[in-house]
Amino acid sequence: MSTDYRISDLMTCVIANLLKDRETVFHGVSSQLPMVAMHLAKNMHAPNLVHLNIPGGVNPSSIKQSSFSSAGADLVDKSESYFPLDEIFDLSMRGKLDVAFLGGIQFDINGNVNASVIGDYNKPKVRLPGGAGSAVLIPTAKKAIIWRTKHDKRTFVKEVDFKTTRGNLWKIVTPLCVFVYKNGQLQLDSIHPHTTIEEVQENTAFPLIYDHITYTELPTKAQLQKLKIIDPYDYRSVEF
Incomplete structure (x- = not known):
């Protein structure tokens, strides 16, 4: 294990560790961190x-x-x-897409995801990109993984402002x-070694549910070394 890591490194390694050999995995636009994690897992x-x-690429040889x-x-x-986007949606709806990486702006304890508006739908404070792939892929992919580079009470809310999609999340x-x-609820799977259960709760608007406190596995030295090779421009940190 290594303690010489950044949050972006940790999250990339956590996501890579969730992926298994022979799985079919999809990422969308503005998905630099999971893109790097997928490449790390393959390596x-x-x-x-x-x-x-x-874009429709299958197993790109490099992301540099x-x-x-x-x-x-x-x-x-x-x-x-080449495997175009419309075929990916069809693949997922046929139950053949193992993992889809998706985003969102608000999440609540019931697994509701908001990627549509902040505030009232008819008079929103902010209008967001909308459901796009999330509305199709979260319900149909075998495992939907969401990553979010901010963790605060505006993100993990008591109730989302709009339900873009819900359920069938994995992590x-x-x-x-x-x-x-x-x-049917979001439960705490693990907390990262640099934080505490108190800090996580302070930044989450709904009460945390957990059986016992488990700490996330740290990145290994081998993973960190490999990240420097496959992601020399540090795309994994773009969102931070």
Whole structure:
């Protein structure tokens, strides 16, 4: 284990550790951190993982020159084959997509995800991108993983302002902890070694549910060394 890591390194390794060999995994736009995590998993423990992305690339050989949108043409140019976005939705609805990485702005204890508006829907304070892939992929992918680089009471709220989609989440990875969706509620799966249960609760608007406190596994030295090679431009830290 290594203590010489940043939050972006930890979250990338946590996400990579959630992925298994031979799984088919998809990431969308503005998904630099999970994109790097997928590449890390393929280089460490899941060589047969199938990497799908928005431009349609399958198993891009490198992400070193990938655009900051994580949707650059190079993800197709350096890939093994082409699999367009409409086919990914079809793949998921047929039950063949193992993991989908998705985002959101608000989450509540019941697993509701808001990616549509902040405030009243008819007169919103902020209008967000909307459901897009989340409305299709969260209900249909075998495992939906959400990452969020902010963990505060405006993000993890008592009740979301708008239900873009709900249910069928698997894990939510944040700078403080990992949530798991279990028995219809978000429950604490682990807290990161640099925080405390008190800090996590102070930054979460709903009461934490957990059987016992488990600490997230630290990145290994091998993982951190590999990250420097596969992500030399530090795309994994863009959102921080």
